[in-house]
Amino acid sequence: MPTTDGRVLALDLGTSSARALVLSADDAAPVPGALARHRISPTYGAGGSATLDLHAYVEGLLGCLDELQQNGHLVDITAIVLSTQWHSIVALGTKGEPLTPVITWADTRSVDPVLGKDFDEHAYHARTGAWLHRLYWPRRIPWLRKEVAATAFAGLPDLVLERLTGERVTSVSVASGTGSLDLATGRYDEEALAIAGASAGELPAIVPTGWTAALSAEYARRWPGLVGVPIHPPTGDGAASNVGTGGYDETTAAVTVGTSAAVRVVHPIDNAPELPWELWRYRVDDERAVTGMAFSAAGNLHAWLTSVLKLDKDQQEPTGVEIGSSHVVAIPFHAGTRPPATVPSASGVYFGLSFDDTGADLLAASLQGASLEIDRGLRMLDSLFGRELEVVLGGGGIDASAWWRRCLTATFARPTTVCAEAEVGARGAAAVALGLSPEPGGESLKPVPEEAARVAELRPRYEKLRALAVEASAI
Template sequence: MTKTDDRVLALDLGTSSARALVLSAADAAPIPGALARHKISPTYGHDGSATLDLHEYVEGLLGCLDELQQNGQLDEIGAIVLSSQWHSIVALDNKGGALTPVITWADTRTVDLDLGTAFDEPAFHTRTGAWLHRLYWTRRIPWLLASESPAAFAGLPDLVLERLTGERVTSVSIASGTGTLDLATGAYDDEALDIAGVKPDRLPSIVPTGWTGTLRAEYARRWPGLVGVPVHPPTGDGAASNVGTGGYDIGTAAVTVGTSAAVRVVHPIDDAPELPWELWRYRVDDQRAVTGMAFSAAGNLHAWLTGLLQLESDEPTGVEIGASHAIAIPFMAGTRPPATVPGGSGVYFGLSFDDTAADLLAASLQGASLEIDRGLRQLDALFGRKLDVVLGGGGIDASEWWRRCLTATFDRPTTVCAEPEVGARGAAAIALGLSPSPGGEHLTPVPADAERVAGLRDRYETLRALAVQASAI
């Protein structure tokens, strides 16, 4: 059992960076100055590929630990935890070597599957929380089997864990993001594996939440303070971010804005409400699930526009919330399932010569807010209440205007998480049984802002429907 005066080493395996940071074991608060970051640059191709170099990624992460070691930050570590991007996959040879780069959630390469009329996808979705979509291993593995001769498959967090401990295992949380898990049993789903064309022995073994490993002997000299320290199974970044933001009960929705965005609710897996077709459901740990909706355009949209428009400020200065005449449908990176809008489908409606760069940024952030609001309203209906909302993530931390815009769009008070490293914080909280509070400012919607946004909603939904239709042409 980790002592409260120990510290926690958290490894956060993101799409745009790999990070190692040290947290307090008492409350999962970051230790000032104990953060090392390795920038990740995904490779995108015209064929729809979106990949990461596995060797470069892992070596960069290990370099983060070296940096913390050099700064004397790896002393008194009582636990090592991991938060990781969901959905990644790597094809492996019979010696465990990588045959492919890390294929990320953004990769659109796939094969079509004809399962006939006997396949009941609604029942499959209810059982696994996923759809038969290219995001998941049910479609990834058949595509890889058609182009490679793999002996096994694993995700990025599984291979990082293997590099650290020598054991290729996965958690129920990471496995749920593959779309091959039976959510109720916590084991691989037989039908999902049949669709993928593999047996369980070709995938990482699923270990319980309480499992721990230890670092391999080769790291004893490199990081002597970590010898014998328990390494906990990784948590999917969405689940970790919810808990780290402070959204870990059935009455609270967490809205996190990072590279992408999501709105989710953590709840017990037992007696969970029936899953609507539009929402996904994954696992947090052995006892809890997380239900929500994800969006492909968020912090990436903000970063792209501020660079493209060469704005002096990251904020749409001078533009009132809900006042932009332009309507932006933020499908630049397509949509997540079950919708099938491809990347490159972003649209602006109603542009005029008097629109400024700030107007375009405001319209895009407003469009992203309205997309997230669509998910929040579905979660309200699912759980039978108007949910409390906490906001967290790097995008939330970076933009005061966006925080106020989200609050006005939701038309309810919100609480901001004061800690931007919500994934690492949540992974530590899950491993140690903590319940961190948001700790940030409380926002209330400005009535005039909320009224303007409400006036946009019907027009937005009409134009969004047109954008979806146009994307299919």
């Protein structure tokens, strides 16, 4: 049953920031002023490394709790929930000590897997929802064993949970993001473990959604208001964002646009539709999965272009350019593509440039290209679930650009609803833990017929030019 008394402390473990905020327990709405943030700066290095300092990260997060405590916000807390980045990994020694920094999803280091002749990658993908890609643990663990004498492995949320409770465990949601989970059983996949060269005992134990723990004794004096408060298992940020945006069942696709973008549908794990090769699937909790597609270029594309073109604040919306305008077409492969596609980074292309084009034309083409990429994923999900899905929009990119909201709505050629809440990850983690069903609460948009018609006319040309860009990326 939903919990409606008290307040919820949400910890959001992002790649660019760690945040702690307080939410109301009845609708998971943020309590005004009850937010503390610790900025995170990933370290990028030669050879494709992209890491986080584990000690600095955890201490920064604990400092956020100190700030909330000092400002009187850690009172009447009845639950602690976590939303977290997926895919991170840390190699651990014999005493559980970290031997490496946090290896993030953006790190490109791994080794090629050693596979038997009877390996069926399509069956593997159908079972785990993942591919044998460097993003996932079956290719990370063999590489880490070559680098350090590791005896165990854990993700960032697992180690944060251990720091707070003394128990190193993980959730079915976080475990699914390792690419090592049998989605149907909720246990580590035997073939994935064999490819990784690891045993289930070397990975964090998977606890059920209803599991809770309490804050360890060392923090009782530091945060007395949290003593005895149940701490719930973490939810992967993609699943949490979907639920927090308002896309929590199979009738609705949630499109989130932040640094990157994704389109996803939450649905029951039982009798789930057969997973297409192009889509991934992770778990939300014991009963639900989330199926979708992610895109590497979104808000980062907008930030890069406005910086390169030195656009003033009032020029960062291409308001004078028609949605669906086709004289400039952008293929947004600047950061490459996510698996299973293999387009590398530095593959972005602009077609049709002339001396008449302005910064606004380039910006509009970029946002239109990103919208068409997201639309590809949405159409696959429509087909998978056998209906034209309702769409909710959320994330910083959605909030920042009215033009982009209209462009997405026209590209999808269907009404959309905008999520009014910015903290969708924290909101979703609270909803999963407490059994809530949040509504988007924002404006409703309808496609402008003329704009939708122009995008429909543009789409075949875009697809042809996209195919050329894919071909060129292999040269």
